[in-house]
Amino acid sequence: MRQIVAEDLEYLAVGAAILGTGGGGDPFIGKLMAQQAIVEEGPVTLLDPEELDDDALVLPTAMMGAPTVMIEKVPEGMEAVRALRAAERRLGQKADATCPIECGGVNSQIPFVVAARARIPVVDGDGMGRAFPELQMETFHVYGLSGTPAVVADERGAIVTLETPDNVQLEWLARGVTIRMGGHSHLVDYPMSGADFKRTAVRGTVSMAMAIGKAVVTAASRGVNPIEAICEATQDTLYGRAIPLFEGKVVDVERRTREGFAVGRAVIHGLGRYRGSELVIRFQNENLVAVQDGEVIASVPDLISVLDHETGFAITTERIRYGQRVTVLGLPTPEIMRTEAALRVWGPRAFGYDIEFVPLERRFRDYYQRYGVPNEKQKYLTA
Amino acid sequence: MRQIVAEDLEYLAVGAAILGTGGGGDPFIGKLMAQQAIVEEGPVTLLDPEELDDDALVLPTAMMGAPTVMIEKVPEGMEAVRALRAAERRLGQKADATCPIECGGVNSQIPFVVAARARIPVVDGDGMGRAFPELQMETFHVYGLSGTPAVVADERGAIVTLETPDNVQLEWLARGVTIRMGGHSHLVDYPMSGADFKRTAVRGTVSMAMAIGKAVVTAASRGVNPIEAICEATQDTLYGRAIPLFEGKVVDVERRTREGFAVGRAVIHGLGRYRGSELVIRFQNENLVAVQDGEVIASVPDLISVLDHETGFAITTERIRYGQRVTVLGLPTPEIMRTEAALRVWGPRAFGYDIEFVPLERRFRDYYQRYGVPNEKQKYLTA
Numbered sequence: 097m098r099q100i101v102a103e104d105l106e107y108l109a110v111g112a113a114i115l116g117t118g119g120g121g122d123p124f125i126g127k128l129m130a131q132q133a134i135v136e137e138g139p140v141t142l143l144d145p146e147e148l149d150d151d152a153l154v155l156p157t158a159m160m161g162a163p164t165v166m167i168e169k170v171p172e173g174m175e176a177v178r179a180l181r182a183a184e185r186r187l188g189q190k191a192d193a194t195c196p197i198e199c200g201g202v203n204s205q206i207p208f209v210v211a212a213r214a215r216i217p218v219v220d221g222d223g224m225g226r227a228f229p230e231l232q233m234e235t236f237h238v239y240g241l242s243g244t245p246a247v248v249a250d251e252r253g254a255i256v257t258l259e260t261p262d263n264v265q266l267e268w269l270a271r272g273v274t275i276r277m278g279g280h281s282h283l284v285d286y287p288m289s290g291a292d293f294k295r296t297a298v299r300g301t302v303s304m305a306m307a308i309g310k311a312v313v314t315a316a317s318r319g320v321n322p323i324e325a326i327c328e329a330t331q332d333t334l335y336g337r338a339i340p341l342f343e344g345k346v347v348d349v350e351r352r353t354r355e356g357f358a359v360g361r362a363v364i365h366g367l368g369r370y371r372g373s374e375l376v377i378r379f380q381n382e383n384l385v386a387v388q389d390g391e392v393i394a395s396v397p398d399l400i401s402v403l404d405h406e407t408g409f410a411i412t413t414e415r416i417r418y419g420q421r422v423t424v425l426g427l428p429t430p431e432i433m434r435t436e437a438a439l440r441v442w443g444p445r446a447f448g449y450d451i452e453f454v455p456l457e458r459r460f461r462d463y464y465q466r467y468g469v470p471n472e473k474q475k476y477l478t479a
Numbered sequence: 480m481r482q483i484v485a486e487d488l489e490y491l492a493v494g495a496a497i498l499g500t501g502g503g504g505d506p507f508i509g510k511l512m513a514q515q516a517i518v519e520e521g522p523v524t525l526l527d528p529e530e531l532d533d534d535a536l537v538l539p540t541a542m543m544g545a546p547t548v549m550i551e552k553v554p555e556g557m558e559a560v561r562a563l564r565a566a567e568r569r570l571g572q573k574a575d576a577t578c579p580i581e582c583g584g585v586n587s588q589i590p591f592v593v594a595a596r597a598r599i600p601v602v603d604g605d606g607m608g609r610a611f612p613e614l615q616m617e618t619f620h621v622y623g624l625s626g627t628p629a630v631v632a633d634e635r636g637a638i639v640t641l642e643t644p645d646n647v648q649l650e651w652l653a654r655g656v657t658i659r660m661g662g663h664s665h666l667v668d669y670p671m672s673g674a675d676f677k678r679t680a681v682r683g684t685v686s687m688a689m690a691i692g693k694a695v696v697t698a699a700s701r702g703v704n705p706i707e708a709i710c711e712a713t714q715d716t717l718y719g720r721a722i723p724l725f726e727g728k729v730v731d732v733e734r735r736t737r738e739g740f741a742v743g744r745a746v747i748h749g750l751g752r753y754r755g756s757e758l759v760i761r762f763q764n765e766n767l768v769a770v771q772d773g774e775v776i777a778s779v780p781d782l783i784s785v786l787d788h789e790t791g792f793a794i795t796t797e798r799i800r801y802g803q804r805v806t807v808l809g810l811p812t813p814e815i816m817r818t819e820a821a822l823r824v825w826g827p828r829a830f831g832y833d834i835e836f837v838p839l840e841r842r843f844r845d846y847y848q849r850y851g852v853p854n855e856k857q858k859y860l861t862a
Contacts, residue, residue: 182642186569253644256652259565260637269639269659276655 111309112204119382120201120227133212161280200227225298322408494692495587503584503610544663583610608681705791
């Protein structure tokens with residue numbers, strides 16, 4: 097248990113943008129909303145999952161829709177709280193805690209808005225351990241929880257409560273409602289018990305995002321390279337150490353909007369020890385696959401983040417452009433994201449790439465033999 | 480109070496198709512569903528509005544979406560009952576009765592499905608007194624009721640509960656959900672008290688539709704002209720007597736589907752005493768305006784129905800076609816549909832026609848002086 101103050105949310109924003117792997121939305125407005133809520137209501141308690149009662153009610157909260165819309169249609173601030181209240185009313189029970197559904201991008205912040213306003217804690221964990229575009233792409237779905245009753249709310253006071261036995265239909269209906277609410281909304285889904293959270297969530301992602309963000313932000317004052325700082329900050333986590341995959345200059349970007357997604361690819365020409373080599377990153381909101389000189393070197397659900405070479409700050413797929421000097425970082429995803437059931441939902445094939453998922457620890461065994469991996473990932477170091 | 484049996488629903492289907500003024504959907508599948516429910520569960524009580532307690536809870540029930548879809552995606556049968564149960568749960572109160580939101584077309588039947596299954600009565604009245612395409616086109620909206628909490632349900636078990644202070648947004652969101660449910664859904668909206676029903680509903684429309692239908696169906700065996708039978712059946716109602724406007728042959732139909740509506744016009748060349756004259760009917764799902772030789776002779780919210788000349792059965796705007804021999808009937812709408820507030824929602828201008836609404840009783844004063852009008856319509860007979 098720890099108390100989260102406004103400054104922590106600065107770090108969370110920077111770290112969550114890196115876990116956003118190019119997507120998840122710029123956390124800036126979400127951060128301002130959460131900081132204002134904390135300034136007005138006081139600090140928020142961040143609970144370790146083990147501190148949560150098994151029969152506690154956890155209501156995950158998030159924003160849904162196009163983050164680009166949020167910049168012009170600014171949230172009113174209480175949407176997610178109204179969604180929480182409507183879900184409580186439907187369930188006949190008060191929420192004991194909230195949590196992110198995705199800890200990448202803007203959705204790392206929304207639970208802090210809700211937690212401050214409703215005076216409940218945030219549990220340290222989420223349903224993706226990164227960012228993904230759809231509501232069924234959550235560990236909560238993969239491990240058998242119902243996404244509903246779910247609630248979608250807008251800034252004008254509309255509240256839509258969805259119930260369906262099919263989590264894919266939940267995504268379909270909630271997306272339709274969100275579009276008709278003007279392109280973005282606030283959301284409660286996958287209401288669950290504390291026991292369910294412990295069984296299905298990716299743990300520790302909120303505090304890890306804060307630690308990554310703090311490492312980046314304070315790197316310059318500590319005289320540390322920010323990329324190196326990220327690698328160190330991830331060393332002792334569930335994920336395992338981040339690995340620099342490539343360095344270079346963005347020489348080409350193709351991007352188009354298809355069915356509400358930013359789909360495209362970025363081409364990076366190598367610099368330094370990567371000179372003469374080319375990396376292509378394919379994305380759909382998030383970076384999905386990295387291909388070096390024709391060979392796949394990383395893919396979903398492992399995290400592929402494009403960072404500013406100087407500052408270590410994440411560059412989203414909307415903002416990547418010609419001439420940027422970047423470092424591409426890989427971050428192995430936790431094992432809960434790599435089961436057969438999980439890969440069916442968000443492995444490369446779920447996004448239309450006919451390739452096997454190969455974990456970063458196996459592809460870059462030398463690196464991980466040098467630095468070590470979490471216990472449950474030891475299997476990747478042997479042949 | 481009277482008991483409605485399966486045979487009454489035959490009459491209701493025929494009469495409601497006439498009140499549907501070309502739209503509202505073919506009642507056939509709705510009728511089968513309602514008849515099956517009555518055969519299995521027993522007759523349904525039809526309550527006069529005055530028999531309803533002021534503090535009773537009335538939950539109107541309906542189908543939403545394209546009736547054309549319903550023919551291929553047949554309802555499972557309990558959708559509207561699930562919607563009713565969800566609304567009851569949200570309101571914390573059991574429904575004492577249901578009613579139609581529109582008594583034209585298929586939606587005249589849905590409340591009988593619900594009433595039989597849930598063992599509650601149907602109240603004799605509705606929110607349109609005819610058919611209209613959108614949820615805010617209800618007297619319940621015009622006279623200040625909230626459309627929500629509303630519930631939309633599909634045949635797969637999905638339940639969507641909508642709450643918004645804005646009835647136009649209710650239409651927008653419910654339409655979006657309905658589209659994503661595959662094109663049609665079942666609905667509860669405008670939950671209201673008995674007192675609200677008495678204040679805002681168009682009364683007696685269910686029994687009137689049955690009377691019209693019975694008059695048409697039994698005309699041949701009684702040796703009566705079916706058109707004449709309709710005129711007689713409407714004589715002593717809130718509407719006033721129907722008036723034959725035109726007879727002829729359909730010579731041209733233009734129809735296209737725009738934003739989910741069937742939009743177009745039908746051209747009818749006169750026969751008999753109308754020989755040498757031409758009637759153009761413009762429609763958007765429902766018949767909106769009738770223009771004889773360049774002069775408007777009838778418009779919304781008065782009812783314009785195109786009937787088979789021989790049988791008196793209604794011809795919908797999807798089925799009207801070259802060569803049909805038709806009689807066009809006008810039916811004056813009740814006064815509750817003609818207030819300034821009401822005409823803003825469904826007068827000719829609400830559908831894009833820059834014309835004044837002129838009541839049929841004023842336009843055809845001779846006819847109505849001959850046959851008489853309801854008391855509250857006496858004003859139209861004086862100059």
